[in-house]
Structure formats: structure tokens, C-alpha cells
Amino acid sequence: MVTNPLDYVEPFGKAGASGFTFHVEASKDNWQELVQQIKSKGMRPGVSLKPGTPIEEVYPLVEAKDPVEMVLVMTVQPGFGGQKFMPEMMDKVRALRKKYPSLDIEVDGGLGPSTIDLAASAGANCIVAGSSVFGASDPAQVISLMRKSVEDVQAAS
Numbered sequence: 001m002v003t004n005p006l007d008y009v010e011p012f013g014k015a016g017a018s019g020f021t022f023h024v025e026a027s028k029d030n031w032q033e034l035v036q037q038i039k040s041k042g043m044r045p046g047v048s049l050k051p052g053t054p055i056e057e058v059y060p061l062v063e064a065k066d067p068v069e070m071v072l073v074m075t076v077q078p079g080f081g082g083q084k085f086m087p088e089m090m091d092k093v094r095a096l097r098k099k100y101p102s103l104d105i106e107v108d109g110g111l112g113p114s115t116i117d118l119a120a121s122a123g124a125n126c127i128v129a130g131s132s133v134f135g136a137s138d139p140a141q142v143i144s145l146m147r148k149s150v151e152d153v154q155a156a157s
């Protein structure tokens with residue numbers, strides 16, 4: 001998380017990033033400008049929220065005339081890898097999926113074989129995973145397992 005995301009839009013765009021996700025907590029006063037700047041640099045805008053932030057805070061950004069295209073629900077406190085997944089964050093994912101059936105919903109923190117089904121069944125379709133992949137003896141197998149969990153939920157809905 002950075003506290004001044006606007007400062008990073010241009011350098012990230014120049015570096016070739018395809019998406020730019022900023023924290024709603026760090027952009028209360030300028031998220032509209034941020035979204036416009038991100039799009040003007042050819043990147044896809046997303047918004048993230050910390051575990052203590054109510055999900056309702058991102059609704060205006062999803063429903064704006066110039067909307068974000070992805071919501072990232074943090075399932076740990078932002079900062080470092082290897083933390084424990086917070087299952088109670090799935091209430092936020094469920095609320096988002098119910099309200100926005102085709103929105104990209106990402107989860108980040110503590111995702112792996114033991115937590116992926118909870119996230120996928122709640123409606124998450126983009127998964128950030130660090131420790132479970134990089135610490136695995138067979139990373140490709142862990143990725144396949146998680147992809148299948150998401151695909152199985154999508155196929156059933």
C-alpha cells in the first residue's frame with residue numbers, strides 16, 4: 001500500500017504495467033482523478049480495501065461514470081506475505097458478487113490449497129498467492145488447483 005498513489009501512475013505506466021490498483025483508504029479525495037489518470041496511461045484501474053474498511057466504501061467507485069474495473073478485498077493486513085487468511089472477509093466478497101455479478105473480485109493474503117475453496121465459493125475470481133506457490137515443491141500444481149477451484153464455481157453458476 002502507498003499513501004500517495006497518484007505519484008506512481010506515470011512511472012508504472014511508463015514501466016509497462018497493465019493494471020494499477022490503489023487503496024480506497026489512501027484516495028478518499030482524489031479517486032476520480034486517479035481513475036482517469038490510470039486509464040489515460042492505458043492501465044486498468046482497481047481499488048483495494050483493508051480488512052477494517054467497510055465494503056460499502058468501494059461501491060461509489062464501482063458505480064461511477066468512470067468506474068474501477070476490479071475490487072481487491074485484502075484478506076490479511078497489507079504489508080507482508082505469510083499471514084493467516086481472514087475468512088470473515090468472505091462476507092465482503094459475497095456482498096460484492098451479489099451486487100456486481102460480472103465484476104472482477106480479487107483476494108490477497110493467505111490464499112492456498114486450504115483456503116481457495118472458501119474464496120472461490122464466495123465469488124472471488126482473481127487470486128493473489130505468494131507463500132503457497134513459492135513455498136511449494138510443485139508451484140504449478142498449486143496454481144492449477146486454485147485455478148480449478150475458481151473455474152468450478154464459475155461453471156456451476
Ligand SMILES: O=C(CO)[C@@H](O)[C@H](O)COP(=O)(O)O
Pocket residue numbers: 001076077078079080081082083108109110111128129130131132
Ligand atoms: O504482500 C502482501 C500483503 O501486502 C501479501 O498478502 C502477499 O501479497 C501475498 O502473500 P501470501 O499471503 O500469499 O504469502
